[in-house]
Amino acid sequence: MPFNNFPGRANGGILGWLAALVLLMQLPNHAQADTSLAVELSAKPNKCIALRKGQDCYQTISFKWHTPAAGEYCLVAQGQTKPLHCWRGTGTPPFNHEFVGQQTQRFYLLNEAGETLQTTEIVVAWVYTSDKRGTVGWRLF
Numbered sequence: 001m002p003f004n005n006f007p008g009r010a011n012g013g014i015l016g017w018l019a020a021l022v023l024l025m026q027l028p029n030h031a032q033a034d035t036s037l038a039v040e041l042s043a044k045p046n047k048c049i050a051l052r053k054g055q056d057c058y059q060t061i062s063f064k065w066h067t068p069a070a071g072e073y074c075l076v077a078q079g080q081t082k083p084l085h086c087w088r089g090t091g092t093p094p095f096n097h098e099f100v101g102q103q104t105q106r107f108y109l110l111n112e113a114g115e116t117l118q119t120t121e122i123v124v125a126w127v128y129t130s131d132k133r134g135t136v137g138w139r140l141f
Contacts, residue, residue, distance in 0.1 A: 040066045041075075041109045041118035048099060053126040059099045061122060065109055066091040072112040078105055 042064050048057035063075060067090050074083035075095065084107075085095045099105070099122055109118040 039068065039109065039117040040064075041107075041120050043107065043120045043122060046120065047123045047125060048101070049125050049127065050102070051127050053129045054102060055126075056100050056102055057124050059122070061097045061099045062094045063097060063107070063120075064091075064094050065118070067109075067117070073117075074110045076108045076110055078107065083110075 044062050044064075045059065046061075048059040048061075050057035063085075065073070065075070067073060070089050072086065072088050074086040076083045084097055101122070101124055104121055104123045106119055106121040108116050111117055
């Protein structure tokens with residue numbers, strides 16, 4: 001058998017496997033360490049509510065981000081060619097953006113190579129979906 005040379009094999013085998021398992025459990029969990037290095041991008045509030053469908057929604061959005069490595073990064077709105085904000089480093093204080101729109105819009109965090117690292121979106125909703133008001137059943141004419 002290929003496991004004959006494993007330590008503890010001569011002592012019934014199970015003790016060697018248990019010792020190896022204990023050693024593996026004591027090693028750092030790299031999968032957990034990597035999640036703390038993830039790129040983060042958030043927008044608050046992430047909803048904008050207009051009174052009626054088709055009206056512009058106005059909201060001051062605060063973007064926050066963190067990147068694991070220093071570099072050059074830009075925040076770009078969907079459909080826009082000019083970045084909203086660019087910076088160098090791993091993160092900056094919150095960036096406030098005056099959002100005006102009639103529909104949900106996505107925002108991208110790009111690195112210096114133009115690759116999308118993270119996305120977030122601002123959802124636009126309405127209180128009333130139509131501009132028609134209820135008609136009155138009574139008429140004078």
